[in-house]
Amino acid sequence: GESVGLHLPTLSVQEGDNSIINCAYSNSASDYFIWYKQESGKGPQFIIDIRSNMDKRQGQRVTVLLNKTVKHLSLQIAATQPGDSAVYFCAENSNNNDMRFGAGTRLTVKP
Amino acid sequence: KAGVTQTPRYLIKTRGQQVTLSCSPISGHRSVSWYQQTPGQGLQFLFEYFSETQRNKGNFPGRFSGRQFSNSRSEMNVSTLELGDSALYLCASREWTTRTDTQYFGPGTRLTVL
Numbered sequence: 337g338e339s340v341g342l343h344l345p346t347l348s349v350q351e352g353d354n355s356i357i358n359c360a361y362s363n364s365a366s367d368y369f370i371w372y373k374q375e376s377g378k379g380p381q382f383i384i385d386i387r388s389n390m391d392k393r394q395g396q397r398v399t400v401l402l403n404k405t406v407k408h409l410s411l412q413i414a415a416t417q418p419g420d421s422a423v424y425f426c427a428e429n430s431n432n433n434d435m436r437f438g439a440g441t442r443l444t445v446k447p
Numbered sequence: 448k449a450g451v452t453q454t455p456r457y458l459i460k461t462r463g464q465q466v467t468l469s470c471s472p473i474s475g476h477r478s479v480s481w482y483q484q485t486p487g488q489g490l491q492f493l494f495e496y497f498s499e500t501q502r503n504k505g506n507f508p509g510r511f512s513g514r515q516f517s518n519s520r521s522e523m524n525v526s527t528l529e530l531g532d533s534a535l536y537l538c539a540s541r542e543w544t545t546r547t548d549t550q551y552f553g554p555g556t557r558l559t560v561l
Contacts, residue, residue: 368547368548370549370550372552377554378554378555379451379537379539379552379553379554379555380490380537380552381552382549382550382551385547385549387546425489425490427550429548434492434503435480435492435548435550436492437482437489437490437492438489439488439489440489
Protein backbone atom coordinates (compact mmCIF):
# COMPACT_ATOMS: atom_id res chain seq x y z
CA GLY A 337 0.00 0.00 0.00
CA GLU A 338 0.98 3.64 -0.16
CA SER A 339 3.09 4.82 2.72
CA VAL A 340 5.52 7.35 4.06
CA GLY A 341 8.81 5.93 5.22
CA LEU A 342 12.26 6.93 6.38
CA HIS A 343 15.53 5.58 5.03
CA LEU A 344 17.42 5.55 8.34
CA PRO A 345 16.07 5.04 11.82
CA THR A 346 19.08 6.69 13.54
CA LEU A 347 21.60 9.35 12.66
CA SER A 348 24.57 10.48 14.73
CA VAL A 349 26.48 13.65 13.86
CA GLN A 350 29.18 15.79 15.39
CA GLU A 351 28.21 19.18 16.75
CA GLY A 352 28.74 21.80 14.08
CA ASP A 353 28.36 19.39 11.18
CA ASN A 354 25.42 19.44 8.79
CA SER A 355 22.71 16.79 9.14
CA ILE A 356 20.60 15.28 6.39
CA ILE A 357 17.49 13.29 7.23
CA ASN A 358 15.73 11.49 4.40
CA CYS A 359 12.18 10.42 3.76
CA ALA A 360 10.59 8.42 0.93
CA TYR A 361 6.96 8.61 -0.01
CA SER A 362 4.97 6.57 -2.47
CA ASN A 363 1.73 8.49 -2.88
CA SER A 364 2.18 10.52 -6.04
CA ALA A 365 -0.98 12.46 -5.17
CA SER A 366 0.66 13.97 -2.09
CA ASP A 367 1.00 17.69 -2.56
CA TYR A 368 2.09 18.98 0.81
CA PHE A 369 4.90 17.81 3.07
CA ILE A 370 5.92 18.75 6.58
CA TRP A 371 8.86 18.00 8.84
CA TYR A 372 8.29 17.71 12.55
CA LYS A 373 10.74 17.52 15.44
CA GLN A 374 9.87 15.63 18.59
CA GLU A 375 11.97 16.00 21.70
CA SER A 376 11.75 13.56 24.55
CA GLY A 377 8.58 14.00 26.56
CA LYS A 378 7.04 16.49 24.13
CA GLY A 379 4.67 16.44 21.22
CA PRO A 380 5.93 16.91 17.64
CA GLN A 381 6.82 20.46 16.75
CA PHE A 382 6.40 21.92 13.26
CA ILE A 383 9.74 22.74 11.61
CA ILE A 384 9.16 23.48 7.95
CA ASP A 385 6.80 22.62 5.13
CA ILE A 386 6.90 22.49 1.35
CA ARG A 387 4.29 22.25 -1.39
CA SER A 388 4.70 19.96 -4.35
CA ASN A 389 5.10 22.90 -6.72
CA MET A 390 8.43 23.69 -5.04
CA ASP A 391 11.77 21.86 -5.00
CA LYS A 392 13.39 23.64 -2.11
CA ARG A 393 12.44 25.75 0.86
CA GLN A 394 14.70 27.29 3.45
CA GLY A 395 14.13 28.25 7.04
CA GLN A 396 16.42 29.19 9.85
CA ARG A 397 19.28 26.65 9.65
CA VAL A 398 16.94 24.16 7.95
CA THR A 399 16.30 23.38 4.31
CA VAL A 400 13.76 20.97 2.88
CA LEU A 401 14.34 19.47 -0.54
CA LEU A 402 11.65 17.73 -2.53
CA ASN A 403 12.39 15.44 -5.45
CA LYS A 404 9.08 14.47 -6.99
CA THR A 405 10.70 12.32 -9.66
CA VAL A 406 11.92 9.80 -7.10
CA LYS A 407 9.38 10.71 -4.41
CA HIS A 408 12.03 11.74 -1.94
CA LEU A 409 12.05 14.40 0.75
CA SER A 410 15.01 15.50 2.84
CA LEU A 411 15.62 17.80 5.76
CA GLN A 412 19.00 19.47 6.02
CA ILE A 413 20.09 21.03 9.29
CA ALA A 414 23.08 23.33 9.12
CA ALA A 415 25.63 23.58 11.93
CA THR A 416 23.84 20.96 14.01
CA GLN A 417 23.62 21.78 17.70
CA PRO A 418 23.00 19.58 20.75
CA GLY A 419 19.51 21.07 20.97
CA ASP A 420 18.74 19.55 17.59
CA SER A 421 18.87 16.06 19.11
CA ALA A 422 15.38 14.66 18.67
CA VAL A 423 13.26 12.39 16.52
CA TYR A 424 12.35 13.89 13.17
CA PHE A 425 9.20 12.91 11.30
CA CYS A 426 8.17 13.64 7.78
CA ALA A 427 4.49 13.84 6.97
CA GLU A 428 2.59 13.99 3.73
CA ASN A 429 -0.84 15.28 2.92
CA SER A 430 -2.74 14.36 -0.19
CA ASN A 431 -5.92 15.74 -1.68
CA ASN A 432 -8.13 13.77 0.66
CA ASN A 433 -6.63 15.65 3.61
CA ASP A 434 -5.21 12.46 5.08
CA MET A 435 -2.05 13.47 6.95
CA ARG A 436 0.32 10.50 7.16
CA PHE A 437 3.52 10.33 9.14
CA GLY A 438 6.74 8.41 8.69
CA ALA A 439 8.23 6.24 11.41
CA GLY A 440 10.80 8.86 12.43
CA THR A 441 14.59 9.22 12.51
CA ARG A 442 16.43 9.75 15.77
CA LEU A 443 19.13 12.40 15.44
CA THR A 444 21.88 12.39 18.05
CA VAL A 445 24.37 15.25 18.17
CA LYS A 446 27.71 14.46 19.74
CA PRO A 447 29.56 17.33 21.46
CA LYS B 448 -1.98 32.28 21.39
CA ALA B 449 -1.88 29.44 23.89
CA GLY B 450 -0.85 26.11 22.45
CA VAL B 451 -2.70 22.83 22.38
CA THR B 452 -3.33 21.50 25.87
CA GLN B 453 -3.99 17.93 26.87
CA THR B 454 -5.13 16.50 30.17
CA PRO B 455 -4.14 14.49 32.00
CA ARG B 456 -0.46 14.26 31.13
CA TYR B 457 -0.02 10.84 32.69
CA LEU B 458 -2.48 8.09 33.41
CA ILE B 459 -2.24 4.56 34.75
CA LYS B 460 -5.11 2.15 34.26
CA THR B 461 -5.67 -1.58 34.45
CA ARG B 462 -6.94 -3.92 31.79
CA GLY B 463 -10.66 -3.77 31.23
CA GLN B 464 -11.05 -0.22 32.49
CA GLN B 465 -11.97 2.71 30.32
CA VAL B 466 -10.29 6.07 29.97
CA THR B 467 -11.18 9.54 28.71
CA LEU B 468 -8.56 11.98 27.48
CA SER B 469 -9.15 15.65 26.84
CA CYS B 470 -7.72 18.11 24.34
CA SER B 471 -8.17 21.85 23.93
CA PRO B 472 -7.03 23.13 20.54
CA ILE B 473 -5.45 26.44 19.75
CA SER B 474 -8.02 29.21 19.89
CA GLY B 475 -9.72 29.57 16.52
CA HIS B 476 -8.80 26.11 15.27
CA ARG B 477 -11.84 23.99 14.58
CA SER B 478 -10.12 20.75 13.62
CA VAL B 479 -8.75 18.32 16.17
CA SER B 480 -6.97 15.09 15.33
CA TRP B 481 -5.92 12.28 17.64
CA TYR B 482 -2.92 10.03 17.21
CA GLN B 483 -1.48 7.05 19.02
CA GLN B 484 2.29 6.88 19.28
CA THR B 485 4.13 3.73 20.40
CA PRO B 486 7.84 2.86 20.21
CA GLY B 487 8.70 1.78 16.70
CA GLN B 488 5.20 2.47 15.33
CA GLY B 489 5.42 6.17 14.76
CA LEU B 490 2.27 8.23 14.74
CA GLN B 491 -0.88 6.33 13.93
CA PHE B 492 -3.95 8.34 13.08
CA LEU B 493 -7.02 7.68 15.19
CA PHE B 494 -9.61 10.19 14.03
CA GLU B 495 -10.22 13.81 13.17
CA TYR B 496 -13.06 16.05 14.24
CA PHE B 497 -14.15 19.26 12.60
CA SER B 498 -17.02 21.38 13.83
CA GLU B 499 -18.25 18.59 16.12
CA THR B 500 -18.32 16.00 13.32
CA GLN B 501 -15.94 13.12 12.79
CA ARG B 502 -14.37 13.77 9.43
CA ASN B 503 -11.78 11.03 9.16
CA LYS B 504 -11.12 7.79 10.96
CA GLY B 505 -8.08 5.55 11.11
CA ASN B 506 -7.91 1.78 11.41
CA PHE B 507 -8.56 1.33 15.08
CA PRO B 508 -11.19 -0.87 16.73
CA GLY B 509 -14.48 0.51 17.93
CA ARG B 510 -13.15 0.63 21.49
CA PHE B 511 -11.58 3.92 20.46
CA SER B 512 -14.06 6.74 20.11
CA GLY B 513 -14.10 10.48 20.30
CA ARG B 514 -16.20 13.57 20.21
CA GLN B 515 -15.88 17.28 19.82
CA PHE B 516 -17.78 20.00 21.60
CA SER B 517 -19.08 23.31 20.30
CA ASN B 518 -16.05 25.11 21.73
CA SER B 519 -13.81 22.77 19.67
CA ARG B 520 -12.51 20.95 22.73
CA SER B 521 -12.29 17.24 22.07
CA GLU B 522 -12.27 14.06 24.09
CA MET B 523 -11.28 10.57 23.18
CA ASN B 524 -12.39 7.49 25.00
CA VAL B 525 -10.92 4.02 25.09
CA SER B 526 -13.09 1.29 26.55
CA THR B 527 -12.08 -2.15 27.76
CA LEU B 528 -8.41 -1.25 27.90
CA GLU B 529 -5.81 -3.74 26.71
CA LEU B 530 -2.10 -3.88 27.51
CA GLY B 531 -1.36 -2.88 23.92
CA ASP B 532 -3.18 0.39 24.40
CA SER B 533 -0.25 1.70 26.43
CA ALA B 534 1.02 4.60 24.38
CA LEU B 535 1.43 8.33 24.08
CA TYR B 536 -1.81 9.82 22.82
CA LEU B 537 -1.32 13.04 20.93
CA CYS B 538 -3.85 15.61 19.99
CA ALA B 539 -3.28 18.11 17.20
CA SER B 540 -5.22 21.15 16.14
CA ARG B 541 -5.12 22.04 12.50
CA GLU B 542 -4.82 25.33 10.70
CA TRP B 543 -5.58 25.80 7.04
CA THR B 544 -4.53 28.77 4.97
CA THR B 545 -4.43 29.15 1.22
CA ARG B 546 -0.85 27.90 1.28
CA THR B 547 -0.48 25.74 4.34
CA ASP B 548 -2.15 22.94 6.22
CA THR B 549 -0.34 22.56 9.51
CA GLN B 550 -1.04 20.52 12.59
CA TYR B 551 0.09 21.76 15.98
CA PHE B 552 0.54 19.07 18.57
CA GLY B 553 -0.06 19.05 22.28
CA PRO B 554 2.36 17.46 24.76
CA GLY B 555 0.41 14.21 24.81
CA THR B 556 -1.11 11.97 27.44
CA ARG B 557 1.05 9.04 28.45
CA LEU B 558 -1.28 6.11 29.11
CA THR B 559 0.03 3.01 30.84
CA VAL B 560 -2.21 -0.05 31.03
CA LEU B 561 -1.24 -2.62 33.66
